Amino acid sequence: MLLKAASQSLTEQLAGRFAERIRNRLLASGARLPSVRQCAQQQGVSASTVVAAYDRLLAQGLVEARKNRGFYVREMATAQEERAQPAINSVASTKSSTGFQPQHNPVNATALIRGMFHGSSDKAQPGMGVFPMDWLETSFMPAAVRRVTSARALQEFSLNYGEPAGDSGLRQALSKKLASLNIPAAPEQIITTVGATHALDIVSRTLLRAGDYVMVEEPGWAIEFARLAAMGMRILPVPRRADGPDLEVMARYCEVHAPKLFVSVSVFHNPTGYCLTPGSAHRVLQLANTHNFHIVEDDTYSHLAPEHATRLCALDGLQRTVYVSGFSKILAPGWRVGYLAAPPELVERLLDTKLLATLTTPALLEKALAWCIDQGQLRRHAERIRTRLDIARARSVKLALAHGCSFAAEPAGLFGWVETLVDTDALAQRMLDEGYLLAPGALFHAARQPSTLMRINFATTQDAAFWKVFAKLRDGMK
Known part of the structure; x- marks a missing residue:
């Protein structure tokens, strides 16, 4: 006020x-x-x-x-963005005979990052991309750290770089975890990273060069659009449907642009919550084999999904696919532990990219995480989170519907894709005055355009007070 x-x-x-x-x-x-x-x-x-x-x-x-x-x-371009601009502009000027135009992401992706972690108020934030802190509090994580930080062990970890590919114990635990998802990955095929975003970056920097075409699902993660654009990639947005990516669009892109990579979220897609069907997955893999491109599958929300959910890497057996995941969403955002699993012939190249960027990853936290997995603590924690999320989702959906909203996708996972019937960019600024941070739909498109959709976090939208303020301001815009 x-x-x-x-x-x-x-x-x-x-x-x-x-x-x-x-x-x-x-x-x-x-x-x-x-x-x-x-x-x-x-x-x-x-x-x-x-x-x-x-x-x-x-x-x-x-x-x-x-x-x-x-x-x-006003545009406040960084030096990196300015260097990327010529490549981005060349993309925007390319119009193919398919009728589909490569896009770049003019959204300043750091707006989303800064916004998600900006303490605008002490209220639960509907636009946040993570679970509330109290959901993630555990007693086993401090215990795991204490186990691996004896005086001798702590000195050893601090005075050595650790294993290049990551802690061997963690990689063995991850190999077993992936086997439960029917993804065949030996420990030697797994590389630990500083979170899942770092894993995606390693894959991109290894497999792509400036000017390459990359297919990315739309709506999708704004950070991925911006990260690839900053590297000088030519982004081809692929509409995401309930069963999977639009295969006709992908086929036309392949015929005209020969893309090198497809970035996909098969399970609990962000922001729609969609899950890939087996039929769509098989056709995506057929396209990859026919047109010789790789697929990176971002399975960030794997801990929330049933093991039988369809994953491209399971059907492909890590031949043209690279699997990426992490533990920041479900366990410890501050630990920043992620990993990738890749075909044997790509592992050394991916490892070289990791070493050039970070040399190594923190062995202490990786060993603690390995203990949490081996002892079953992570599995039980994930089960508790899923149960709590199911209850939160039901309550949040009921409140959204009661306040005049509808869902553009069947509610599932952590996020809801909500139809508001007003410009959510403008609504977001009004809600910010009330201490609430929204995630407007425009953020999830390769080229920013007005949208009446918004992404909500089911864990942080159970408060009727939020929906009352939301409805009042939305109705004032009609």
Whole structure:
């Protein structure tokens, strides 16, 4: 709330609020500020106060005025983004005879990262991509760390780099875990990483070169779109359906662009919650064999899914596929332990890429994690989380429906893909004033465009107070 009795004027308070959001990337480059009239109504101030606040933002170089269109957040490209821009522009100008156009992601992906971890308030955040901290609290994790940090062991871990591919005990445990998913991966085919995102980066840097075409599911993870674009890749968005990727689109891309890689989330796809069907999986693998591209399967949410869920790597036997997963979502975000499993002929190349970037991964945490897996602690913890999530999902869905929303995909997993019937970019800014961080649908597309969808976290949207505020602000936009 803007306070008339505060030491700062209303103009200073309003300008400061927008400036903070822009600098914290909660307002991404290119985002449109509310019109003067809309902002005045939302904040309960005069139009002249809004004009004066926007003038301050102009003077600070944070926004730009576009004639007859309003005020927009200025582009704050990093040196890396500027270097990637020529390659990205060449993609945007390429129009194929298929009618499908390669896209880049103009969304500043760090807006999503910073936003997800920005402490806007102490309220449960519907746009968060992780479980609440109290869900992840355990007694076995501290015990695991104590077991591997005796004075002698701690000194040994600290004075050595550790094994290049990762702790052998953890890789053996992961091999057994993958076998339960029908994915044949010997310990020698597994490489530990600093989280699943690092694993995806290793695969991309090993298999791709600037200018290569990459197929990525859409809607999809904004970070993946931006990461590939920053590397100079040409992104081919593949519509994701309930049964899997749009195979006709993939086939046309293959005929015209000869893509080198397909990035897929088979199980509990983010943000829709879709799971791949066996029939669709077989056809994807047929395309990969016919057109000679690799597939990286991101199974970040494997701990929430049934073991019998269809996975490309299980059907393919790690021939053209690379499996990626991690433990940040289910166990310990701060530990940053992930891994990949790859065909034998790719392992050394992938390991070289890892060594060039990080030399090694933290052996202490990997040994602690191996103990948690071997003792069955991780399995039991995941079972508790799944049970709790099922209850949360049912409550969240009931509240969403009661407040006039619908679901664009059948609710499943951690996330819900919700239809709001209003522009969720604009709604997100209004909700931020109330202390709630949304994940608007535009963030999950290769090329930002207005969307009426939003992604919600079922674990953090069980509070009726959130939905009451949401419905009030949404109805005010209709």
